[in-house]
Amino acid sequence: MWKPLLIAVGLLSLVCGAIGVVLPVIPTTPFLLLSAFCFTRSSERLHNYLVSHRIFGEYISNYYNHAMTPQHKFRTLLTLWCGIILSCFLIGATIPWIILPLIATGVSIHIIRLKPRPEATPTASSPEADSGSEPHFADDHKA
Structure with missing residues (x-):
């Protein structure tokens, strides 16, 4: 069921x-x-x-x-802040100009603190390549 x-x-x-x-x-x-x-x-x-x-x-x-490539971090942060600033201008009130940037700052800190993941794909001799076509999922959740 x-x-x-x-x-x-x-x-x-x-x-x-x-x-x-x-x-x-x-x-x-x-x-x-x-x-x-x-x-x-x-x-x-x-x-x-x-x-x-x-x-x-x-x-x-x-x-x-818990990792992102530097390029993905950049695109994510750029999109986040463009969306926040556009939203603040469209809404126009004072409260969103305070709350939305605070939320975006928290999200930005989280994204920036994520460990970097290499942009290059693993080579045939690397340990990551031995795991097959599925992505590797780390069991440790260290920040």
């Missing part, structure tokens, strides 16, 4: 995450993490597809490894 429901929620969440890749209003990572959660408990095939996907797998890998 739970498997079909988890697959349906995972697929719906995957669609929302895919839409979030191109629409800045919709978050991507939370939806993809929900999909990974649902697929882990319902379909090994769908979970393997998601974590090894060319685009979506990077989001999940970044979260599991």
Whole structure:
């Protein structure tokens, strides 16, 4: 009974995450993490597809490894601050000019503190390449 429901929620969440890749209003990572959660408990095939996907797998890998490439950090911070500043101008009230930058500062600190992940793909002789096509998910959660 739970498997079909988890697959349906995972697929719906995957669609929302895919839409979030191109629409800045919709978050991507939370939806993809929900999909990974649902697929882990319902379909090994769908979970393997998601974590090894060319685009979506990077989001999940970044979260599991608590790491981002410097280029991804830069793009994320640039998009975050452009969106916050645009929102403040569009809203125009004083309170958003205080609250939104405070939230963005907290998020920025979190992103900056993430450990750097190399941008280059692993070579055939590296230990990461021995793990197959799936991304490596670290078990330690050190900050």
